[in-house]
Amino acid sequence: MSLSLPKGLIVSCQARADNPLHGPQFMGAMALAARDGGASGLRANGPEDIRAVVAAGLPVIGIHKVFSDDYPVYITPNFEAATAIVEAGAGIVALDCTPRPRDGEKPETLIRRIREELGAEVFADVSTFEEGLAAADWGATYVATTLSGYTAYTEPKPEEPDLRLVETLAARLSVPVVAEGRYNTPELVRQAFDTGAHAVVVGTMITNPREITRTFVRQGLPTR
Numbered sequence: 001m002s003l004s005l006p007k008g009l010i011v012s013c014q015a016r017a018d019n020p021l022h023g024p025q026f027m028g029a030m031a032l033a034a035r036d037g038g039a040s041g042l043r044a045n046g047p048e049d050i051r052a053v054v055a056a057g058l059p060v061i062g063i064h065k066v067f068s069d070d071y072p073v074y075i076t077p078n079f080e081a082a083t084a085i086v087e088a089g090a091g092i093v094a095l096d097c098t099p100r101p102r103d104g105e106k107p108e109t110l111i112r113r114i115r116e117e118l119g120a121e122v123f124a125d126v127s128t129f130e131e132g133l134a135a136a137d138w139g140a141t142y143v144a145t146t147l148s149g150y151t152a153y154t155e156p157k158p159e160e161p162d163l164r165l166v167e168t169l170a171a172r173l174s175v176p177v178v179a180e181g182r183y184n185t186p187e188l189v190r191q192a193f194d195t196g197a198h199a200v201v202v203g204t205m206i207t208n209p210r211e212i213t214r215t216f217v218r219q220g221l222p223t224r
C-alpha cells in the first residue's frame with residue numbers, strides 16, 4: 001500500500017490563540033516557507049489553518065485540538081473533529097491514541113471509522129511503547145511519539161526527545177514510526193532517522209518565533 005507521508009522532515013505549523021502568529025494567514029505563510037525550505041509534509045491544527053496550509057501542496061497531517069475541563073485528551077478526541085479536518089483537506093488525521101478518558105469514541109473505534117468512513121490515513125499520537133503497539137494493531141497507518149512526556153504517567157517531560165521510544169517502536173512495528181516532540185536541533189533530527197524514524201515532525205523550533213526568542217533570552221543575555 002502506498003503511503004501519502006514521504007520520508008523526511010515534517011514541519012508543524014501551529015500557533016495558539018495567545019500567539020501573535022495565530023491564524024490561517026500566518027500559518028499558510030509558514031507552510032510555504034517550510035515547503036520552500038525542503039519540508040516533505042506539514043502538520044496543522046483546525047479546519048481554518050488546514051485549509052490555508054493545504055495550498056502549499058504538501059501532504060498534510062491534520063489535527064483538531066478540542067480543550068475541555070473534563071477530559072485530558074485534546075488532540076482530535078472524536079469523530080466530528082476528525083470529519084471537520086478531512087473536509088478541510090487533510091489526507092492524514094492525527095489523534096491521541098492513549099487510553100485516557102475523552103469526549104468521544106475509544107481510539108480503536110475512531111481509527112476504524114476514520115479509515116473506513118472518511119478514507120483518510122491515521123496518525124496515532126502515543127506516549128508509550130504499549131500504546132504504540134496497540135495503535136498499530138487497531139490499524140493506524142503511522143505511529144508517532146508525540147505525547148511522550150505529555151501524559152501524567154510519562155511526565156515530567158525531559159528537555160530531550162524520547163529517542164528510545166522511536167527506536168523500540170521502529171524495531172517492533174511494520175508501520176512507519178514518526179518521531180515528534182522536542183526535536184529542537186538538526187542533530188536530534190538526524191539521530192531520530194538513525195534510530196529508525198520514517199519521518200520527524202518539528203514544530204516549535206521552526207514555526208514559533210516567540211519560543212525561539214525565549215530560548216535565546218534564557219541564555220542569560222541582557223534583555224533590554
Ligand SMILES: CC(=O)N[C@H](C=O)[C@@H](O)[C@H](O)[C@H](O)COP(=O)(O)O
Nearest residue numbers: 012146150180181182183202203204
Ligand atoms: C503535546 C502536544 O500537544 N503536541 C502538539 C501536537 O500537535 C504540538 O503542540 C507540538 O508543537 C508538536 O507536537 C511538535 O512538537 P515540538 O513543538 O516539540 O517540535
